[in-house]
Amino acid sequence: xxxxxxxxxxxxxxxxxxxxxxxxxxxxxxxxxxxxxxxxxxxxxxxxxxxxxxxxxxxxxxxxxxxxxxxxxxxxxxxxxxxxxxxxxxxxxxxxxxxxxxxxxxxxxxxxxxxxxxxxxxxxxxxxxxxxxxxxxxxxxxxxxxxxxxxxxxxxxxxxxxxxxxxxxxxxxx
Amino acid sequence: xxxxxxxxxxxxxxxxxxxxxxxxxxxxxxxxxxxxxxxxxxxxxxxxxxxxxxxxxxxxxxxxxxxxxxxxxxxxxxxxxxxxxxxxxxxxxxxxxxxxxxxxxxxxxxxxxxxxxxxxxxxxxxxxxxxxxxxxxxxxxxxxxxxxxxxxxxxxxxxxxxxxxxxxxxxxxxxxxxxxxxxxxxxxxxxxxxxxxxxxxxxxxxxxxxxxxxxxxxxxxxxxxxxxxxxxxxxxxxxxxxxxxxxxxxxxxxxxxxxxxxxxxxxx
Numbered sequence: 001x002x003x004x005x006x007x008x009x010x011x012x013x014x015x016x017x018x019x020x021x022x023x024x025x026x027x028x029x030x031x032x033x034x035x036x037x038x039x040x041x042x043x044x045x046x047x048x049x050x051x052x053x054x055x056x057x058x059x060x061x062x063x064x065x066x067x068x069x070x071x072x073x074x075x076x077x078x079x080x081x082x083x084x085x086x087x088x089x090x091x092x093x094x095x096x097x098x099x100x101x102x103x104x105x106x107x108x109x110x111x112x113x114x115x116x117x118x119x120x121x122x123x124x125x126x127x128x129x130x131x132x133x134x135x136x137x138x139x140x141x142x143x144x145x146x147x148x149x150x151x152x153x154x155x156x157x158x159x160x161x162x163x164x165x166x167x168x169x170x171x172x173x174x
Numbered sequence: 175x176x177x178x179x180x181x182x183x184x185x186x187x188x189x190x191x192x193x194x195x196x197x198x199x200x201x202x203x204x205x206x207x208x209x210x211x212x213x214x215x216x217x218x219x220x221x222x223x224x225x226x227x228x229x230x231x232x233x234x235x236x237x238x239x240x241x242x243x244x245x246x247x248x249x250x251x252x253x254x255x256x257x258x259x260x261x262x263x264x265x266x267x268x269x270x271x272x273x274x275x276x277x278x279x280x281x282x283x284x285x286x287x288x289x290x291x292x293x294x295x296x297x298x299x300x301x302x303x304x305x306x307x308x309x310x311x312x313x314x315x316x317x318x319x320x321x322x323x324x325x326x327x328x329x330x331x332x333x334x335x336x337x338x339x340x341x342x343x344x345x346x347x348x349x350x351x352x353x354x355x356x357x358x359x360x361x362x363x364x365x366x367x368x369x370x371x372x373x374x375x376x377x378x379x380x381x382x383x384x385x386x387x388x389x390x391x392x393x394x395x396x397x398x399x400x401x402x403x404x405x406x407x408x409x410x411x412x413x414x415x416x417x418x419x420x421x422x423x424x425x426x427x428x429x430x431x432x433x434x435x436x437x438x439x440x441x442x
Contacts, residue, residue: 025372027292033380036382040383040387050363052380076424077386080388088323089322090319090321098396098398100432102345103392103432105352108429108431109348109352114285115360115426117276
């Protein structure tokens, strides 16, 4: 029950099979209890019950206010790709990879790093607590996330300036 | 075999001796034949290997020797700029570190600690006894490529590594990150996290919402011609589609990449 969608690439198939979204949570809308969780999308997506898109032509005040409320969380979409491509410019420029596998791997590495940064930077959100739980489960993992100061010296990197050796090595070069 | 035939020839009659000489000749012929066959096969195998061999192989007669890049100089520069040498504070502070590497120092050091003892990354000694590049150098080079999206050759003058080393380093870093942290950072939320998300979104009136879903295109410059028609998007460029599900704090819960650019959002 904890992770119903194992391989992340199979999410849409899980939706079709009814495994995902989870239906164990109920919430209340307009006095009715509902159980199907939903994603916010825009108008281009198909009209599935788990996609909530804004009204294309809002007329009534209710529709207009719904669109306003829907677009308020939805606008973050435009921010995400801006932030992620600005953070890792490898996503900004056209990819120079020879195969689909390589471009997939490179495309996955950037969001992973992005998530690492996000959970590092924004402590009051869900992700931070999740990572704390993961760290607690691995009990005693050295929490490198704890110290953000630059107390990291030359000894930590395992390199010392060996000027004598440097000169000897430079002399060896043909 | 030879000893037994000699023993047999010494004890037996002339007929037996003639037979044994004949068998010795046959044996010799068989040995020569087998040896020539073996040599021929080995020659063929070697020739096939030579034909199949990777072009960029190590030192050989007639090839350009390795450039005398001073690896230590690159390492010294990195240490001086971002970590501090001999008790001196680093030249660039935390905000510059994060701007250049696009990750905070703690995340960078975490990756470094995880990767430093891997076979490719750890500092090796080559056949001439000279130490090769340090793990930090390769990591900095790979991060330059990821962060700035620049070509592999670009950071050569700073970190003192060849472009082929940087290419290998970038690929290995990407492989390592995906293999090591994908199960942690790109897995679907569990019940507790879904509950937290629902509470958070209920505060923004959209109760029951578990994130937003969107797709984006990443242009693919080096798309092979054979895939060009499949991956052509609506702007007549080759691209792959990235699909994401994420929170309002821009934490990605689901990420899928690799769909051809000819697909619209709703197909993905």
